[in-house]
Amino acid sequence: MNIAVRQAPATQRLKIVDCDIHPVYRTPAELHPFMSARWREHMATFGTHFRHGLHGQLPYPRMMAAGMRLDSFPENGPPGSDLDLMRRQHLDANGVEVGMLIALSRGGMEERNLDFGAALSSAINDWQLECWVKKEPRLRAAIVVPQENADYAVAEIERRAGDPAFVQVMISPRSSDPLGHRRYWPIYAAAERCGKPLALHVAGYSGGHASTSSGWPTYYIQEHYAMSTGMQNTLTSLVFEGVLERFPKLKVVMIEGGFAWVPALSWRMDKHWERMRAETPHLRRPPSEYVRERVWFTTQPIEEPENPEHLSDIMEWLGWDRLMFSTDYPHWDFDDPRQVFQGRLTDAQKTRLFRDNAKALYGLQ
């Protein structure tokens, strides 16, 4: 929200792991050192090629400051492009011990030209390393790969597998086909091999399919909600198409899709799996068990019941060990760690949500 937030260093004793921070480059030239002349030229001439009608813009214009916290604009460049401001305003002020970089835009995930997408992904990974993680030891990167180019994606994962700066593999859930489909399985095999979780952050338009099953919505309030229904679609696909069965060590992190829907979706999947199980004999257990054991969820944008205690029911059902705090800095719907949990939580529960669950999942010291 666009109100002044405190900039003084955190006074809370609990340091946090923030599982969703968005870095962006000040200008595309920041990527140039990491691209060949051929692709630099391509980018300058043709630009990125996405599946929607307002290229490089927002078909669902945000309600304020293009979806950014007003106080997050540095003197030059867009929010999230200035490491010093991020340190001052977020990492220091909110007591962030470890921050997960989620490099969304122009990472090649959405690119229709698959070779260009590969070049972009590689560049964005080098850029995360050189311009962020090496300069700020609190930050960690995700290996960005274009999911529509599985061969390349696997090569890129293998290239980064040994580097502890990269703690997870990221693809877009707005894929051309549901993520459970076989064409994506090599990516899961590679992630499983290198022991890094698969990070799925909500995304806007990349796969070309409408964000609802009755076409495109009208307003941003709907587009924002489609992140939740979309994540439900994605989780359903990973379960029923057998990804979680076939790759038993694969761990999945669902980022910014909310989490209050998880118990109800699990119940629904179980109920109808029971009736229809002859159709998916490759599933050897009820869907809810795969979800409970193999999927983690970040908290922002946290759902806010009229009675805050109701959310504690959800956390109980979902599992206190499967939720990880996130802020979405510097986006407008940032969750402040001081205010995010309105219900009563024990100190032990807080410690898990803010820090220990993420440390355990990512193997952080």
Added chain:
Amino acid sequence: MKVPLHGAIDCDLHPAMPSVPALLPYLDEFWADQLANRHIDRLPFTLSSYPPSSPLSARPDWRTRSGAPAADLDAIRRNALDRFAVHCAICNPLHGAVALFNDDMAAALCSGVNDWMASELLDQEPRLRASILVPGQSPELAVREIERVAPDRRFVQVLLLAMGETLLGRRAHWPIYAAAEKHELTIGIHAGSTYRAAPTYSGWPSYRVEDYVAQSAAFESQLLSLVAEGVFQKFPKLRVVLIESGFTWLPTWLWRTNKTWRGVRAEVPWIDRSPAEIVREHVRFTLQPVDAPRAEPQMLLRTLQHMGSDRLLLFSTDYPHWQFDADDVLPDGLPEDTIAKILIDNPRDTYPRLRDPVMGQAQGTGEKEVQ
């Protein structure tokens, strides 16, 4: 648990749809010729969402020997109306006409189904009521059909599908809502798809069970579309019933939408109170399927508390779809007064036409089961 009262109102029952030849007597000469000459009369018009042999489409003990769902009038009486001691039941016709691309042909078949419904079911069994089948993708023809059928007050609702060509809140659909409001008809949105768009935001799943699971997300999108576009401000008397939608997803919808709306309300300035308030006033949900763990009834009870109102659920059997076994049409552990509301009070409150004097003597509190 069993239904403990007489006089329940079953808000979702599916009679088997007639073959096209059975509809021909209700069609005009042009369409009767067209359907016969083009062999369209040989198509079963089965919606892909409900393949006849799928376990979801009919409970095993509700099938005939040939395996087809038994949903003729005798079977409806035996398996649903008598078995659950209902006062009345609303027939929701799931007919493939609505998936046609030719609007006029779809409209002709919808008219045939509605007339068939009136004379073959409603005239034969006084406990039955029905929804009006309309070609939803053509609001003009849909309104024409509503106007034609509305004088028959045994039709209590207009039926639309959860996954269609465009989201139902869009203004193009508003003439349907105007006609429904004018005639005291609710809008019923039933699970199912015409497959105009992929069932998920990343495309086409492999398995039918995924399509069915995705129906609840489709309802979430439709509900938000109706609210965000201001349908309930424009049509303040309109009631919408989400049918076979599941309902355990609703608390999350209310929490998330309320919160986001507070942040972006300037985008939809016609929304004059919180989305949760709007939904609790205007929108209802049929009971089946109950997507909650049977072994842990307290989870469902907590979820009902999360919904924030005991007026939202309407009794349904979803006959002959396989949503429950034996007579366990009600989930365990519901408080007695909640049961009475679900079975009788809430449906009567929702459907103005069920309050017609002709509807007879349904008691608000129900009679004790005497069987």
